[in-house]
Amino acid sequence: MIYPIVKFGNPVLEKPAEKVTVFNDELKKLIADMFESMYAARGVGLAAPQIGISRRIAVVDVTFKEDPDAKLVLINPEIIHKEGRHAQSEGCLSIPDFRENVSRAQVATVRAQDVTGKVFEKTGDDLLARAFQHETDHLNGKLYISHISALKRDLIKRKIRKLVKAGEW
């Protein structure tokens, strides 16, 4: 099932999501739906709050279907190590048609649980490190625009308000 993507302005995107404690078939189905919804939206990462579900679950595939092994499920993820800094253009499915340069750690290690509840750690660099940080932020109710200057953030918010008024958001 493809869920519609929740856009900026919906409070679910700005509150911390609930920890996952039950690893059952319902969770597996939700994760399959999250991958389907992410691919349909042409994204490389999706957090559950972005489909209106406030639970600590994210899916990532920075290869966008090219490498099946690149599909990652992050349940209750935490960033446990960061290294270096790297600024790169970043966007978010919940803030469509906007992009900004965002400075983040170039290397990041995430500790998370998989679909069965097993704890694992994974280190990524560049785009993967960015995805770990971006998606973990989502689960803490934080959007990438919180990492840019207030001036740029206000400009984006102003443009979004106009789009909302025009019925285009």
Ligand code: NI
């Ligand atoms: Ni996002």
